[in-house]
Amino acid sequence: MSETAVKLIGFFDSPFAHRAEVALRLKGVPYELVLEKDLGNKSELLLKHNPIHKKVPVLLHGDKAICESLLIVEYVDEAFDGPPLLPADPFDRADARFWARFLDDKCSTPFWLALWTEGEAQKGFAKEIQESLKLLEAQLKGKRFFGGDDLGFLDIAACGFAHWLSVFEEVAGVTLVTPQEFPDLCRWGKEYTSHEIVKQCLPDRATLLAHFSAKKDYFVSTVKSMAPN
Amino acid sequence: MAGGEGALKLLGMWASPYVTRAKLALHIKGLRYENVEEDLGNKSELFLISNPVHKTVPVLIHNGKPICESSVIVQYIEDAFADVGPSLLPTDPYERAIARFWAAYVEDKLANQWVRVLRDKTDEERAEAMRQTLAAVEVLEVGLKECSGGKGAFFGGDRVGYIDVLLGGMVSWVKANEPLFGIKLIDAAKTPLLAAWMESFCELDVAKAVLQDVNEVVEYAKAVQARMAAAAANN
Numbered sequence: 001m002s003e004t005a006v007k008l009i010g011f012f013d014s015p016f017a018h019r020a021e022v023a024l025r026l027k028g029v030p031y032e033l034v035l036e037k038d039l040g041n042k043s044e045l046l047l048k049h050n051p052i053h054k055k056v057p058v059l060l061h062g063d064k065a066i067c068e069s070l071l072i073v074e075y076v077d078e079a080f081d082g083p084p085l086l087p088a089d090p091f092d093r094a095d096a097r098f099w100a101r102f103l104d105d106k107c108s109t110p111f112w113l114a115l116w117t118e119g120e121a122q123k124g125f126a127k128e129i130q131e132s133l134k135l136l137e138a139q140l141k142g143k144r145f146f147g148g149d150d151l152g153f154l155d156i157a158a159c160g161f162a163h164w165l166s167v168f169e170e171v172a173g174v175t176l177v178t179p180q181e182f183p184d185l186c187r188w189g190k191e192y193t194s195h196e197i198v199k200q201c202l203p204d205r206a207t208l209l210a211h212f213s214a215k216k217d218y219f220v221s222t223v224k225s226m227a228p229n
Numbered sequence: 230m231a232g233g234e235g236a237l238k239l240l241g242m243w244a245s246p247y248v249t250r251a252k253l254a255l256h257i258k259g260l261r262y263e264n265v266e267e268d269l270g271n272k273s274e275l276f277l278i279s280n281p282v283h284k285t286v287p288v289l290i291h292n293g294k295p296i297c298e299s300s301v302i303v304q305y306i307e308d309a310f311a312d313v314g315p316s317l318l319p320t321d322p323y324e325r326a327i328a329r330f331w332a333a334y335v336e337d338k339l340a341n342q343w344v345r346v347l348r349d350k351t352d353e354e355r356a357e358a359m360r361q362t363l364a365a366v367e368v369l370e371v372g373l374k375e376c377s378g379g380k381g382a383f384f385g386g387d388r389v390g391y392i393d394v395l396l397g398g399m400v401s402w403v404k405a406n407e408p409l410f411g412i413k414l415i416d417a418a419k420t421p422l423l424a425a426w427m428e429s430f431c432e433l434d435v436a437k438a439v440l441q442d443v444n445e446v447v448e449y450a451k452a453v454q455a456r457m458a459a460a461a462a463n464n
Contacts, residue, residue: 052334061323066323067330068333071330072326074325074326075322075325075326090309091309093304094302094308097301098296101298101300101301102282
């Protein structure tokens with residue numbers, strides 16, 4: 001196993017950076033966390049190692065740079081010893097990958113639009129994200145985590161809906177997920193955020209709330225340029 | 230081996246580049262499968278049960294279990310048939326991460342934009358999608374250089390790999406772009422490595438066996454455009 005230094009470039013409010021960090025912690029990999037101070041003014045280090053997307057997180061393993069949060073999770077799973085993050089069975093792996101893609105491809109945009117739009121449009125997006133989350137919730141099938149008894153790839157991928165969801169709902173003044181309508185998803189969210197390793201790298205809720213509240217006008221402005229397909 | 234080859238069924242539609250990806254992967258691995266052509270205007274029971282979430286092709290059914298989403302299917306074929314035929318991904322974790330990075334780029338920045346050239350409603354939106362697609366092709370040229378490492382024409386070096394399969398599935402549509410929209414998507418003057426890639430790819434037996442006839446794809450696309458225009462006119 002490699003003894004080479006591991007650095008993670010992240011930003012405190014990012015669920016994507018959290019995905020990478022939790023993967024490292026679950027595998028027991030020591031790392032240095034380098035936090036971007038202002039994503040409006042990105043560091044040389046970030047731009048050098050992620051010139052194409054210019055986004056966090058970026059994992060630096062020696063002189064190797066790995067970008068894209070879920071790719072980092074897979075890399076960490078393959079490059080380091082420790083408990084597996086992806087299931088061993090090919091069909092279960094495909095299932096985890098399918099639902100992770102579903103989250104990123106089908107859920108993130110309607111979720112964002114359901115927060116910051118208004119009127120009939122907002123109702124439409126809310127319905128869409130709720131239907132999608134129902135499909136995701138069904139994948140829990142009575143298990144403690146999507147990965148079974150312990151966390152796996154899909155739990156990590158879905159972290160945004162465990163910790164960030166309620167913060168965004170509060171800032172936007174919108175309710176999308178209730179324990180009555182989503183009992184399993186809410187139970188899972190609590191299991192996820194109280195997991196002994198996860199909670200070591202979750203941003204403080206109050207800090208997130210203050211930070212996102214200050215950016216509300218900016219968030220509302222972002223939806224104007226988003227054309228849902 | 231994970232299961233008998235006789236247990237593989239691919240639900241698809243001949244024109245779909247996503248289905249073509251799955252076919253390429255199966256052929257490269259030397260796997261036999263039953264090809265089922267779906268009528269997407271009248272979806273079969275098996276299809277709806279197998280992909281209730283997206284209701285899209287392709288769906289690979291292996292030993293009765295469905296796998297959906299072309300990139301997930303290709304990775305599944307690689308995982309489930311690791312001991313069969315050539316590998317589509319390198320063994321080194323970092324090289325795998327690079328391959329997945331560029332595969333994600335093909336999907337998110339190229340394919341997803343390009344679909345909008347056909348599907349978006351206004352001329353302005355379609356023109357913007359074309360600009361984004363062409364910009365992505367230029368970046369992909371850099372990716373090809375990085376991935377091939379000078380060892381060959383393919384992203385996989387001297388033989389095809391994961392990215393080649395994902396992009397390769399789109400080749401007939403890439404070639405259809407000029408007859409349809411008057412623009413070369415892969416232009417040797419702008420992206421010489423990708424142009425050479427396309428030529429080398431099309432020379433492969435697997436490509437000859439699997440890729441759709443470009444003229445048929447052009448006619449298909451025109452029919453889709455006509456249907457969409459008619460639907461828009463009726464709104």
